[in-house]
Amino acid sequence: MKKITAIEAQKKNPNRVNIHLEGEFAFALARITAAWLKVGDLLSDEKIAKLQQEDARERAYQQAMLFLSYRARSEKELRQNLLKHEYPEDAIETTLQRLRESGLANDNEFARAWVENRNTFRPRSRRALTMELRQKGLDAETVHAAVSAVDESALAYETAQKRAARLTGLEWSEFRRKLSEYLARRGFPYSVIAPVVTQIWNETHTEEIHYEDEDST
Numbered sequence: 568m569k570k571i572t573a574i575e576a577q578k579k580n581p582n583r584v585n586i587h588l589e590g591e592f593a594f595a596l597a598r599i600t601a602a603w604l605k606v607g608d609l610l611s612d613e614k615i616a617k618l619q620q621e622d623a624r625e626r627a628y629q630q631a632m633l634f635l636s637y638r639a640r641s642e643k644e645l646r647q648n649l650l651k652h653e654y655p656e657d658a659i660e661t662t663l664q665r666l667r668e669s670g671l672a673n674d675n676e677f678a679r680a681w682v683e684n685r686n687t688f689r690p691r692s693r694r695a696l697t698m699e700l701r702q703k704g705l706d707a708e709t710v711h712a713a714v715s716a717v718d719e720s721a722l723a724y725e726t727a728q729k730r731a732a733r734l735t736g737l738e739w740s741e742f743r744r745k746l747s748e749y750l751a752r753r754g755f756p757y758s759v760i761a762p763v764v765t766q767i768w769n770e771t772h773t774e775e776i777h778y779e780d781e782d783s784t
Contacts, residue, residue, distance in 0.1 A: 568609040569593075574601060594618075597625040620657065627658040628665060635666075641677050643704020674705050678713035690722040695754025723755045723763045731767050742768060 573587035577595065584601050586593050588610065596604075600622045610618075627649055634640060634648045642663060649659045666672035678700055685691050691699070693714045700710045730749050734742050743764050750760045 568611055571604060571606050571608045571610065574604060574606060596622045600625055623655055623658040624661045627654040627662040631662050631666060635671060639677050639680055641674055641703040641705055642672050645672060674709050678705055678709050682713045682717065686722060690726045690753060692719055692754035692756065693717050719755060719759050720763065723750055723759050726750065726753065727763050727767045731771055739768060
C-alpha cells in the first residue's frame with residue numbers, strides 16, 4: 568500500500584491532477600477520476616491499476632468528443648482516431664459504447680447526414696456516395712439505405728446548371744465535352760450525363776440550334 572501525499576492540479580491542464588505517492592510523483596489522472604481521492608488515502612497496486620484504467624477511458628472519451636466537435640464521424644473513423652492516439656482497446660470499446668448510448672456514434676444517422684450534406688454542397692452520384700461511405704467503414708446495408716433515395720438526374724441537373732454559367736460562349740461540342748467531364752468526375756453515369764447536358768444547352772441557348780440526346784434518337 569502506498570499513501571497519497573499530494574494531489575496537485577496541472578498548470579497546463581487544470582482538468583488533470585498529479586498524484587504523489589510517498590512524496591514522489593506517481594501518475595496523473597483526470598480530475599473527475601480523482602474526485603474521490605484525498606491526501607492520506609492508501610492505494611494498493613490493484614487500486615492504482617484500476618484508477619489508471621478509468622483514466623484511460625476518460626481520456627479516450629474526451630479525445631473522441633474533441634474529434635466529433637469538428638463534424639460527425641463514423642464508428643470506424645472514431646476507432647482509428649483513438650488507435651492513432653494509442654488508447655488501449657478496453658478504453659476504445661468503452662468510449663464507443665458511451666457514444667452509441669448517447670447517439671453520438673450512429674452509422675445510420677452518419678450515412679444519412681453525409682448524403683444530405685453532399686447533396687446540398689457537393690452533389691455526387693449514388694456510386695460515388697457509396698464509395699465514400701464504404702471508405703468510412705459503413706456496411707453495405709447501411710450505405711444502401713442512405714443512397715437508395717438519391718435522385719441522380721435531379722442532382723446532375725442542379726450541378727450542371729451551376730457549372731454551365733462558366734461555359735458561356737462555347738460551341739456545342741466543347742460545351743458538351745467540358746460539362747460532361749465535370750459531371751463524370753462527380754461519378755454520374757453517362758446515361759444521366761448525356762440527357763442533362765443536352766437539356767442544359769437547350770435551356771440556355773433558346774435562340775440557337777437545339778440538340779437532342781443521342782441516346783433518345
